[in-house]
Amino acid sequence: MILVTGATGTVGRAVAERLPAGPGLRLMARDPARITGGGAAAERVAGEYGDPRSLARALAGVRTAFLVTARVGGGDDAAFVGAARMAGVRRVVKLSAAAVLDEGADDLITRWQREGEELLRASGMEWTLLRPRAFMSNALSWAASVRSEGTVRALYGGSGNACVDPRDVAEAAVRVLTEEGHASRAYTLTGPEAVTAAAQTEQLGRLLGVGLRFEELSVGQARAVLAGRYPAPVVEALLQSAQRQYAGAKAGVGDGVAALTGRPAGTFTAWARDHLAAFAPVPETEGAGA
Template identity: 75%
Template sequence: MILVTGATGTVGREVVGRLPAGAGVRVMARDPARIAGVAAGVEAVAGDYGDPGSLARVLRGVRTAFLVTARVGGGDDAVFVAAARAAGVRRVVKLSAAAVLDEGAGDLITRWQRESEGLLRGSGMEWTLLRPRAFMSNCLSWAGPVRCEGVVRALYGEAAHACVDPADVARAAVRVLTEEGHAGRAYTLTGPQALSAVEQTRQLGAVLGVALRFEELSPAQARAALAGRYPPAVVEALLDSAQRLKAGAKAGVQDTVGRLTGRPARTFRQWAAAHAASFGALGDAAGPRPPQAGPRASGPGAGTAGTAP
C-alpha cells in the first residue's frame, strides 16, 4: 500500500493522478472530499498531522509513504515520522527543497527543511528525498495582473532560476514510490534551463499572443505585498531566498528529472502553454488593458519565490 499525503496540493494531486492502477494507493487529506481525480480503487481517507490517532488509522497497512508538509517550523514531520515508524512503514519519500544544499541559506524555511530531513534520516526507516527548485506554477500568481494590466511585477528581474514544473516533480515521485533502488538517495530536481523573470515574461507573452511588460519591485514593495499573506518570519525567509536568487544560487541545472523519468524536464514555455487558460485567452484580440496606477506585487520572486526553493 502506498500512502500519498498532501493529496490536494500542487505536487500531491499530480502524484495521485499518475500512480499506476492496481498499485494499492491510499490518499490522505483533512477533507477527503477535496481530493480530485481519484481513480477507481484508490482509497481517500481523512487524516491530520495534528491528530496522531488519525495518522495511526491512515498508516495501517502502508508500506511506502509520500510525505508533504507545509507548516513552516511546525512539528508535522516529527509527528508523521513517529506514527509511520510505529505503524511499520518501510519507506518514506519526502518532498523537501533544493535550498537545503545552498551553503548560504540559513533562513527559517530552509532550517525547517533541513531539520525535517534529519528526522527522517534518523528514523530507522528507508528514506528518499526529493529536492525541487521553486515550481513554475508559482507564476500563476501573475495571472491577475497579466489579465488586467498586461504586466508582471517581481523582485530581481534579471536573476536566473532553474524552476521546475510540478508535474515533473510528481513524475519523479511516482518512479521513486514504485521502484526499488532509491533508498538513501536524495534527488535535486530542476527545470532544463535557468531563466530570469524578464525572460519568463517574454515567453509567457509569446504563448498568450500579447505584449507583456515587466516591472521590477523594490524590496520594500515586495515585503509589503508578502506581509498580507505570511507571518513576519516567513516574509523575511522569502526575501532572504530572493537575495540568494539575485546572487545566482538558484541557476544550476541538473538532468535528474530526465534520468529518473526517462523524459526531459519540461521547459517554462511548455508549462506556460499548458496553463495559458489561467492567464487569459490565447491571442486575445483586445490585448492587455492599459496599466493602472501604482505598484501591486504579484509575487516576490517572479514566480521563483516559494518555500525555500
C-alpha cells in the same frame, strides 16, 4: 499500500493522478472530498499532522509513503515520521527543497527542511529525498495582474532560477515510490535552464499574443505583497531566498529529472502553454447588460 499525503496540493495531486489506480493506493488530505486523483478504487482518508489518531488510521497497513509538509516550523515532519515508524512503514519519500544543499542558505524555510530531512534519516526507515527547485507553477501568482493589467510584477526580475515543472516532480516521485533502488538517495530536481521573471514574462506574452509589461518590485514592495499571503517570519525567509537567487545561487541545472524519468526536464514555455488559460483575459459576453 502507498500513502500520498497532501493529495490536494500542487505535487501531491499530480502524484495521485500518476500512480497506478487501485485499492493499493491511499490518498490523505484534510478534506478528502477535494481529492480528484487516484481513480475510483483509491482510498481517500482524512488526516492532519496534528491529529495522531487520524495519522494512525491513514498509515495503517502502509508500506510506502509520500510525505509533503507545508507548515513551516510546525512539527509536522516529526509527527508524521513518528507515526509512520509506529505503523511499521517501510519507506518514506520526502518532498524537500534544493536549497538545503546551499551552504549559504540559512533562512527559516531552509532550516526547517534540513531538520525534516535529518528526522527522516534518523528514523530507521528507508528514505528518499526529492529536492526540487522552485515550481514553475509559482508564476500563477501573476495571473490576475496579467489578465487585468497585462503586467507581471516581481522582485529581482533579471535573476535566473532553474525552476521545475511540478509535473516532472510528480513523475519523479512516482518512479521512486514504485521502484526499488532509491533507498538512502537524494535527487535534486530542476528545469532544463535558469530563467528570469523578465524572460518568463516575455514567453507568456508571446504565447498569449500580447505585449506584457514587466515591473520590478522593490524589496519593500515585495515584502508588502508577501505579507498579504504569509506570516512575517516566512515573508522574511522568502526575501532572504530571493536575495540568494539574485546572487546566482539558484541558477544551477541538475539531471535529477532525467535520471528518474528517462527524459529531459520540461521547459517553462511548455508549462506555460499548458496553463495559458489561467493567464488569458476572460472574454466579455456579447450583449451583457442589455
